[in-house]
Amino acid sequence: MAPEAEYKEEEIMKVKITGKSHVKPSKKLGRRECRLVTFDLPYIAFHYNQKLLVYKGNEYDDMVGKLKDGLGAVLEDFYQLAGKLARDEEGVLSVEYDDDMEGVEVVEAKAEWISVEDLAVELGTSTLKELIPYNGILNSEGLHRPLLSMQLTKLEDGLAMGLAFNHAIIDGTSTWHFMSSWAQICSGLPSVTVLPFLDRTKVRNTKVKLHPPPPDQDAQNASSNGTADAKPVDPPLRERVFKFSESAIDKIKSKVNSNPPSDGSKPFSTFQSLAVHMWRHVTQARQLKPEDHTVFTVFADCRKRVDPPMPESYFGNLIQAVYTVTAVGLLSMNPPEFGASMIQKAIEMHDAKAIEERNRQFERSPKIFQFKDAGVNCVSVGSSPRFPVYEVDFGWGKPETVRSGINNRFDGMVYLYRGKSGGRSIDAEISLEAGAMERLEEDKEFVVEVN
Known part of the structure; x- marks a missing residue:
């Protein structure tokens, strides 16, 4: 686990960010690289895929410590999530990992005015926006950002786990495979029961050159600049x-x-x-x-x-x-x-x-x-x-609520x-x-x- 980064407490609406760190695989793995394949590339201009899991519990510090320790262990097998995207001179994208990379971003926050029950509502996502990182961030930003970011927010009576996965590297089946494996480790299993199959080229081995390169900004969510050619705003x-x-x-x-x-x-x-x-x-x-x-x-x-x-x-x-x-x-x-x-x-x-x-x-x-x-x-x-979203138990019970964020x-x-x-x-x-x-x-x- 990387040492805690220096941070300055800041406020996003009413949710206070109190800390930020990065978690790497618990052991050295050296340099690893795997080319993205045809199945991955269409989603490079989608946003990070956001999920929110809400748990009951009053031992926030212990829960966060356990999650970070388990994350370091599970990343030994799912190390691609601790890496970055890379693009070579031909425009071919890959996912790379090296021990010198920062790893997974972990933000800690407080919103003790929100209860677990408050997040069980069936309407809207405005409150959720404050609890999940990388709102409006494109997957192509994985060239510069972590491929997985999470925010662990202390609630009045529980913990909100907001996650943002780079959709250019994993789909829903892989997302919940990772989540279930992480929960298994936190619950005391010595190792992951089903290892990830990491060689994408076994399903497709064609080099695809993306020209022009993937976008470096979100054209779909860009704010109007007030000019005459500004695109009309979509209805709410x-x-x-x-x-x-x-x-x-x-x-x-x-x-x-x-x-x-x-x-x-x-x-x-x-x-x-x-x-x-x-x-x-x-x-x-x-x-x-x-x-x-x-x-x-x-x-x-x-x-x-x-x-x-x-x-x-x-x-x-x-x-x-x-x-x-x-x-x-x-x-x-x-x-x-x-x-x-x-x-x-x-x-x-x-x-x-x-x-x-x-x-x-x-x-x-x-x-x-x-x-x-x-x-x-x-x-x-x-x-x-089919995804076992309510079976993701890190050792303190199943989630009370599972939702998606505002992205996509x-x-x-x-x-x-x-x-x-x-x-x-x-x-x-x-x-x-x-x-x-x-x-x-x-x-x-x-x-x-x-x-």
């Missing part, structure tokens, strides 16, 4: 967590599967059923014209889809966006199985051959993704209810989490233009009531 967004209980999920799934297609297709999965439910009702809340188009986008895990398949422990990005598009009138006037069947077929068709073609297209003409690339009038799903939000972005109550319950964290959100909240068929 609202965020809301909609909690679907086990019985609500079962009701939605049963309805979508009540009249299965006659072509012998498989029954619709829980994800496909909830996906079409959200897509239809969000589209209705937007009050679009029947001839308008709408897109459903899901970032599919490709670990078992590529040839040869990669292990679940593959550490990096191994996802691709899968798009489904139709006219608003067709989606809304047909029964839900119409949209569910489109989503199901799009996901099933995204096989090794489709993945290979997508990679070749990108390598011929690299395109750095922006939010608008998710599609017109989109509902775009990130995260997954746009009109139609959805983060799905396994519900805290477990089983088949799912929390959907949705961002929408304010008027559409108000109509969605009033839609009694969307917020399923179970007798």
Whole structure:
């Protein structure tokens, strides 16, 4: 662990930053380097991926000490998170680690006016903004910043753990693999039970030269400079967590599967059923014209889809966006199985051959993704209810709340989490233009009531 840095107490709104340090792997590893591959590069102009886990407990200093010690140990295997991005003279990006690097950034803070219960609210992210680092920071900044930053904030009755992961180096599966492994070490296990598979070139070994280089500033969140050519300001967004209980999920799934297609297709999965439910009702809340188009986008895990398949422990990005598009009138006037069947077929068709073609297209003409690339009038799903977010126990109990930060939000972005109550319950964290959100909240068929 690096020695505590000199710091000057400063105030961000009401959250006081009280200290800052860096944590490295507990033992010397020497120099390590791994080239970023085609699956990683599209996300270089996304923002750092932010997560917030809130825990109960009154032993803040002990909790922080335990987290730092466990972090040093787990970074021996997950050392890429303690490194930096590098770009060579050809424009090829890699993730590099060296013992001389600073490591993971750890900020300590106090917000003792906030309780654990305060952070369990289902609305908005304005309070969360103060608890998670790297708001509005692009992944390309990983050339100059740590690839993982965290803020550990002392609450009235607990600890808020705000994390910012560089999305150009890991996806959701890798994020929660790391979090679970870190928790295991803190809970007393001598070593990580499932080691990360770190050689990205085993899944793709094509050198991709990014020209022009990745952006060095956030054009999408840039403040208006007051000039005549300033871009119009997007309408304000609202965020809301909609909690679907086990019985609500079962009701939605049963309805979508009540009249299965006659072509012998498989029954619709829980994800496909909830996906079409959200897509239809969000589209209705937007009050679009029947001839308008709408897109459903899901970032599919490709670990078992590529040839040869990669292990679940593959550490990096191994996802691709899968798009489904139709006219608003067709989606809304047909029964839900119409949209569910489109989503199901799009996901099933995204096989090794489709993945290979997508990679070749990108390598011929690299395109750095922006939010608008998710599609017109989109509902775009990130995260997954498969991730064990409420199982991350560092030794003082499971989290009371798991949320996303303000980064990578746009009109139609959805983060799905396994519900805290477990089983088949799912929390959907949705961002929408304010008027559409108000109509969605009033839609009694969307917020399923179970007798």
